[in-house]
Amino acid sequence: MNVSEAILSRYSVRKYRDKPVEEDKIHKLLEAARLAPSANNRQEWRFVVVQDRKKRQALMRAAKNQEFVGEAPVVIACCAVTDNHIMTCGQKCYPIDVAIAMEHICLQAVEEGLGTCWIGAFYEESVKEELQIPDEVRVVELLTLGYPADQPSVKNRLRFDEIVMYENWK
Ligand SMILES: Cc1cc2nc3c(=O)[nH]c(=O)nc-3n(C[C@H](O)[C@H](O)[C@H](O)COP(=O)(O)O)c2cc1C
Numbered sequence: 001m002n003v004s005e006a007i008l009s010r011y012s013v014r015k016y017r018d019k020p021v022e023e024d025k026i027h028k029l030l031e032a033a034r035l036a037p038s039a040n041n042r043q044e045w046r047f048v049v050v051q052d053r054k055k056r057q058a059l060m061r062a063a064k065n066q067e068f069v070g071e072a073p074v075v076i077a078c079c080a081v082t083d084n085h086i087m088t089c090g091q092k093c094y095p096i097d098v099a100i101a102m103e104h105i106c107l108q109a110v111e112e113g114l115g116t117c118w119i120g121a122f123y124e125e126s127v128k129e130e131l132q133i134p135d136e137v138r139v140v141e142l143l144t145l146g147y148p149a150d151q152p153s154v155k156n157r158l159r160f161d162e163i164v165m166y167e168n169w170k
Contacts, residue, residue, distance in 0.1 A: 013115025016146035026152035062126035072144035
């Protein structure tokens with residue numbers, strides 16, 4: 001599978017087969033994250049891989065009872081150890097860097113026959129408490145992972161000409 005095929009095939013998987021994900025595959029996905037670019041090569045990302053059923057249930061509750069979060073065989077808490085560095089452009093590095101690493105995971109997952117879904121609807125404090133994540137660490141997003149049991153729907157996106165401008169904002 002090439003990158004274009006992975007980009008086309010990726011979708012948010014919200015129903016998972018009751019089948020564990022092989023450890024070597026999880027390792028491969030996290031290796032893809034490790035190789036991601038980051039501002040100044042800061043690599044502030046940290047990943048907590050959760051497979052324990054009770055913990056996944058607790059993460060589901062922290063994620064506003066989105067049921068598939070508890071059903072996915074793996075949930076990865078995508079975190080940042082950060083000094084909140086702000087780039088010259090005015091943006092914080094850490095959410096951007098963690099997001100890039102996460103999308104590396106998502107695309108590598110497609111190649112492995114796996115599916116993912118980003119989870120931003122969660123209460124950070126509840127996740128931290130459940131996973132014993134220190135106060136100073138930020139939980140940027142959760143990511144569900146497993147073998148898909150649903151099908152992609154048509155991609156609902158803005159048209160190319162609605163989002164791309166050449167030379168000027170116009
Ligand atoms: C930052 C971010 C947060 C998201 N949070 C959630 C979430 O909490 N629950 C959910 O079901 N999907 C969540 N999604 C998935 C989006 O709804 C999804 O990516 C979007 O609708 C496009 O669909 P697709 O991923 O299938 O192409 C999130 C996606 C991103 C990028």
